[in-house]
Amino acid sequence: ETGVTQTPRxxxxxxxxxxxxxxxxxxGHNAMYWYKQSAKKPLELMFVYSLxxxxxxxxxxxxxxxxxxxxxxxxxxxxxxxxxxxxLYLCASSQxxxxxxxxxGPGTRLTVL
Amino acid sequence: QKEVEQNSGPLSVPxxxxxxxxxxxxDRGSQSFFWYRQYSGxxxxxxxxxxxxxxxxxxxxxxxxxxxxQYVSLLIRDSQPSDSATYLxxxxxxxxxxxxxxFGAGTRLAVHP
Numbered sequence: 001e002t003g004v005t006q007t008p009r010x011x012x013x014x015x016x017x018x019x020x021x022x023x024x025x026x027x028g029h030n031a032m033y034w035y036k037q038s039a040k041k042p043l044e045l046m047f048v049y050s051l052x053x054x055x056x057x058x059x060x061x062x063x064x065x066x067x068x069x070x071x072x073x074x075x076x077x078x079x080x081x082x083x084x085x086x087x088l089y090l091c092a093s094s095q096x097x098x099x100x101x102x103x104x105g106p107g108t109r110l111t112v113l
Numbered sequence: 114q115k116e117v118e119q120n121s122g123p124l125s126v127p128x129x130x131x132x133x134x135x136x137x138x139x140d141r142g143s144q145s146f147f148w149y150r151q152y153s154g155x156x157x158x159x160x161x162x163x164x165x166x167x168x169x170x171x172x173x174x175x176x177x178x179x180x181x182x183q184y185v186s187l188l189i190r191d192s193q194p195s196d197s198a199t200y201l202x203x204x205x206x207x208x209x210x211x212x213x214x215x216f217g218a219g220t221r222l223a224v225h226p
Contacts, residue, residue: 040218041218042117042216042217042218042219043157043201043216045213045214048211048213050211055209055210055211056209056211056213088156090156090157096211096212097212099144099145099162099164099205100145100205100212101147101159101162102147102159102203102214103159104149104156104157104158104159105156106155106156107155107156
């Protein structure tokens with residue numbers, strides 16, 4: 001595997017389900033990010049982990065819960081989501097610092113019924 | 114509120130022409146600037162980064178930065194139909210004690226044969 005991988009690529013869930021999104025980076029980076037991309041809206045930063053410590057929780061509802069067990073893996077745990085949470089969820093990684101270039105995974109297309 | 118502004122387009126250019134994409138940003142302290150390309154249904158792909166005033170060329174792509182005017186642009190020479198995509202401008206901002214990328218909403222480019 002190379003770059004940033006995400007699983008699953010597509011997910012359909014009901015409002016009462018619990019699911020998790022997984023991200024893995026193979027670039028030797030030390031910072032990882034979750035973004036949400038909804039139709040016709042800019043990328044929204046949700047969470048940032050730098051050196052495995054969460055440094056940003058961008059007013060995200062508690063029904064989204066991130067987990068970063070090590071610098072290569074990032075999870076987003078989902079529970080009791082709403083239909084408006086349907087979006088493309090993107091993971092990215094970088095080296096922490098001023099000039100960090102962020103590289104994105106392919107994303108998970110989430111549909112909440 | 115740190116902002117990044119782009120014209121949403123679509124910008125329509127004929128094959129072989131130069132496509133010019135523009136972006137302005139509000140944070141005068143920003144030091145790092147990036148262009149991402151995003152095909153429909155796919156994740157953003159980093160195509161250029163620029164840190165100093167002036168031009169930076171990579172193949173058919175040239176990024177231009179003017180920090181005094183808070184303006185960054187991307188020129189695509191000899192445009193091809195395969196360049197048709199949404200181009201996202203991203204600016205590194207220092208906020209909340211760490212650096213994070215602020216994305217524009219993107220400019221949709223259509224290259225017609």
